[in-house]
Amino acid sequence: MSALLPLAFLLPAITGGVLLLTGRRANGAAPAVAITVAAATVAVAIAAAVVRPRVAVPFLPGAPFEAAMPGLSAVLLPVVTVVAALVLVFAAAERTGPAARFHGLMLLFTGAVVLTVVAASLPALLLAWEVMGATSYALIGFVWRDPVKTGAGFVAFTVTRTADLGLYLAAGAAVAGGAGLQLDALAAAQGPWLHVVAAGVVVAALGKAAQLPFSFWLSRAMEGPSAVSALLHSAAMVAMGGYLLVRMEPLLAATRWAGPVTAWIGAATAVLLGLVAIAQQDLKQVLAASTASQLGFVVLAAGAGTVAGGTAQLVAHAAVKSLLFLVAGAWLAALGTKQLPALIGVGRRYPLIGVAFTVGAAALAGLPPLPLWLSKETVLAAAAEQSPALYAAGLLGAGVAAAYSARILVLIWRRPPASAEAGFDSEEPGSRRVPGAASTVMVLLTGAAVLLPLAWLPGLQPAWRGLLGAGGAPAATPLELTLSAGIAVVVAVSTIPLARAAGRLPTGWLGLEPAAQLLVARPAGRVAALLAAGDDRILARIPAGGVAGAVTRAAGWFAAVDERGITGAMTGIAALTGRAARRVRAWQTGRLEHYFTAAVVATVALAVVLIVAR
Template identity: 55%
Template structure:
């Protein structure tokens, strides 16, 4: 049913634009209209996923191939419902959390969701590029939503510029298609001729790494935590960050066909899982832990794309989306209630709000990879594919999984250990509302069920959903081994929580980017600006000189040759009058003239000699 897919794209885009620009006139009805739109969108997207909807004829055929412009294939059928339903649940939480102004917030969120749906279902580069741009622009507006705070706007700007640097790769890939005369279809990029297939692969790798916060782009996600809690829960669980990994899963044939792009993606993903796992262990801000763990967990999706396990990558992406959305919402609820996201102010917070504490604990256990929760199975599908590809890659993945168990156990310890923190700190009216709204718990319960139950994707019950996707099956010994590692690491961490200092500042990634990229770029821009100014000055001076020359020529042209002839005639007349003066007819005048002439001649002769 193409109508369902069109509804899932067009309706939120139009309603979102109306709300975002409606100002105070739209404020009163914004929440009701937004939630109704998101619900219709989620239902329509689910229908589109079940029916494998297609939409054809959106743009002129000269820009696309003869196939559909939007299509729900096996991969999109798994990811699309996940994104839109999490989006709906996040908007419910934002309503309970009273994110204001509601019209602008809900409008931007709906536009963002529409762009994500296009990203998931687009079959060619033109629509994908457009959606990619809208995602980037709205993410900047959402992260810096509270624009009165300079730090928040700066965080949004950092996220925007860093991801934009990676986004240039998308244009590089589009240029390779134009230069190589290939097809715009994503499924045909591996057929590009000659070197252009490598250019396209490099460009899409950069775009995927940038959006998925993989090394060396990872630091932007730390700055993105300045946004509202609902924004973090959507953008950094199921939407923008996930779309970087999703893009690489989508172009898996291209990565595998180059011979180098697949291994590059695999090792970057594994390295990110390890490095950002260490960063997560070193943080003392709950949202920063979740941010670093997001990049680390998306590393497994990128690893899956590199080793050709599309099914494992899809399962990891979906399970992580539910788990991380849950954890971000619980962190947001506590931030509103206590007024802090620092560990020192959150220790033992689960005892104060036990319902939220239990839900967050389930999310943390899923993040740790404990059986039978969703990320346990999904991660092992990826690791099984890595083992077939290269044993060292499998070892690196296991190390990343062990780190995930460690930072998840640290979250659990934070939630339940009192550690002498006085309960009065939670009851200070200046630092929080001291309550978690009941409506805010509803989406958390739904996400908890998903975080616990999405492992069913790998069982015979729901396996047909992932069957069309590529990737080897995971064995029970591998599942048991990873579960044992997770349990041992969690017990050790709970027994004695390690104090990790290395990586507390994200290994200086932002400082390195400023030193290596930003500063030289700005200096080069300053030099070019000065050269441009000088060139402009030279052009201005040459313009003035040409103007003066033109005026002189015009004056000469206006006066004409007759004027020049008149000047010559006047000069000759003057000389004639001077020549007549010596002709007086008196002899003594002639003698004087002759004497002067002889004297001058004598002097000249002496000088010449």
């Protein structure tokens, strides 16, 4: 059974690699192969969640390459693989291509995400983290002939890679602090190294989860194909940042400072990025900002110490946000635009997926009895125990979520103006149709969003809480549930007449990208330019052949020192040792008179020494 874990990530990763290497020759078969492998990965993931094996392969002394299935992984792994399989079906229906390259990258990415979920040691996590980052760059900039899209991929990759350095810092500090490299042992790091480990993990996770101040990369990532957005920014890469913090909750608690700092960053992101979402005019930008905002509740949960709340938010967000991104992608393919002014009344034009989008947006708003209402309250119950101010900030974030969700719903169901079609085909040629297979995927995700609240029934909630080891964690009271639902309803209703006014707000992402350019990118560029100029000036003063001559002379000097000094000294020591050995061997004749004479001489010498000493 231990083979289940390697199979879960190697099956999609190896198949993805083969599709990439095969290239155009596999374009025809790639969608079917990818969907089949994704379905098989779902089956393996479910089996692994039931059996919960553990496997370790020697890698470094005291640091194996290890994978395991704790309760958190057992809950998330099936969710991640199911969402990946459904997104691949959608991509096949939309004919996203070139098929071999696209599906190959998606499978390789999925394998990296699976390994992230089951990693039990830092070597395994770092490998998964690296592959996930590299494939996300390739997927966001998938249309490589478009400099805007490749530039977006570069920004996303650069920002997340900068934050990823925190994991390497944490690994070094864990070894120095005597904790080793197993994830469950990181909280045992000694002295100040514990705080370095925690800081490194927090920075790496915040970068991946698009939390403040890293959030802006998620806006640029919306240049990728819709299927990429639906996977990367619902159940996969962005979610993995939140997952890592929830997984490392004991480490955050051990430092005393990391938990509160993480919780407040999550709460601030939930509020501020929710306000950013309200102002956007591009549907995918709304969903991107709301992704950072909703992941803020996961980060808040990790900081507040509720593994149950963080896990519930991850699962609910995965189902809801993948649905919303896929609907946005379907409308983009059908109408050639994702701009909200052109999408007014789109729910009337495509009623089936309009209803699906409505369910997802209502869940995003936190309306009862949908899953994000319940998951947020599980988080806020823990926040209330930590700090009334933190609870109030969480409630404010939930209210903002209701505002941006209600605004979208008002626009998609409003009667379209006569000039609405003038905005069609502004970004790409639209087909005016939604494939049946794509609609089926969205209906399935809608069903998941509707059925997830059943997990909070009295007979089921203790089971998954116990699986997560959170049986005694605080649960939302009926008063808290009523308060949250009331706030969501009131805000949503109040937003209806303000839906148009929000379109006149500035659409920037808090100026985060210009600030990063000013404070990080430009200073780094200037330092690099100064170093390059200094290097050029120094080298320019050395005559042609001077460097080679200097190196040759230095090598000759070292060779002379080696031959005359070190080799000569070693030869002299060897000769001296040989002469001493020959003299000592002369005394070993085996004749007793020689031994007796030596003893007499030694005794007389010793007597003389004693007399002199007295």
